[in-house]
Amino acid sequence: MARSIQSLERAAAVLRLLAGGERRLGLSDISSAIGLAKATTHGLLRTLQQEGFVEQDxxxxxxxxxxxxxxxxxxxxxxxxxxxxxxxxxxxxxxxxGESAYLGVLHKGGVLIVHHVFRPDDSRQVLEVGALHPLHSTALGKVLAAFDPVAHNEAMESDFAAITAATVTEPAAFDRGLAEVRARGWAGDVGETWEGVASVAAPIVDRRRMPVGAVGVTGAEERVLDGSEPRSALVAAVRDCARAVSRDLGAGRF
Incomplete structure (x- = not known):
């Protein structure tokens, strides 16, 4: 059996202690409870505090x-x-x-695909569950960055790599685009991640009206677009889906 890492065991002990019993504990209480010297305990608490896992009143x-x-x-x-x-x-x-549907959440500075429904035809397709897509170039990522402050910060700190010729690589321009996403309630991606492919996505919120993910569809530009913009019926379908999932999560009607 592999040996455990002592520092992680100690940090876990601190977190378990704070998770039970009294809401707040002092340094002496914690060091006594986990059987460590105050100096060692204080070092653990400082590290956990720096990472946001512990707060000090x-x-x-x-x-x-x-x-x-x-x-x-x-x-x-x-x-x-x-x-x-x-x-x-x-x-x-x-x-x-008639297009592929995706469900994505924020994860490690990108969009983690947690559910993927194949396009309902006989074409050969690859399941993308578990794939990590960029925040700055996908419709799902733009929606998360527009409505989730954490996702916004992570997107603005990314390298804004040029994936295709259409990818937005300027942070300021990307941020201006998010204002439009918030105003209209959905985001689009036309060839920014995959050439010839367009996407539409909308946010999903929970009972607290907090964004917890995004849902969208992706397909060939000639099927998704009407001119240079996504087909209005497709946008409506994506937004209806997002609202339905949000209602099931307790968001109520909106």
């Missing part, structure tokens, strides 16, 4: 679980619930649009 000096740990936990739960709620709706979206 400015008045009392006591420690509690941080927002980053909560976000990671919620992300795990949200992805599983999101995919389960979206299964039927994305199937309907692929069938009604």
């Amino acid at each position: 400015e008045v009392s000096g006591k420690y509690q679980l941080g927002a980053e740990l909560l976000r990671l936990g919620n992300s795990y739960l949200d992805v599983h619930e999101l995919r389960a709620r979206a299964l039927v709706w994305t199937d309907d979206l692929a069938r009604s649009s």
Whole structure:
């Protein structure tokens, strides 16, 4: 059996301690509970604090679980619930649009595809579940960056690599485009990630009206576009799907 890493075991012990019992604990309480010297415990807490897993109250000096740990936990739960709620709706979206439907969430500075429904024809297709797509060049990524502050920060810190000749590579121009995405409620991608391929995506929100993912369709430009813009019926279908999944997640009617 592989040996465990002691520092990680100690950090995990701190987090478990803060997750139970009193909401906030002082340095002495934590060091005594996990059986470590105060200096060692303080070093662990400082590292966890720097990573956002622990927060320190400015008045009392006591420690509690941080927002980053909560976000990671919620992300795990949200992805599983999101995919389960979206299964039927994305199937309907692929069938009604005649295009491939995708469900994506923010992950490691990109869009993680957590569900993919094949285009309903006899063409040969590759399942993309588990693929990580760029934030700055995909419709799914633009939607996440427009409505999720964390995704926005990660997108703006990316290298804005030119994937095709149509990819937006200037951060300022990308950010201006996000304002339009927020105003109209959906995003498009015309040849920015794959030449000759266009996409449309819309945000999915949960019961708190917080963005938890995005849903969209992708297909050949000649099928998706009407002139230079996505077909209005296709945009409506994607937005209806996003609303339906959001309602199933408790967002209510909107």
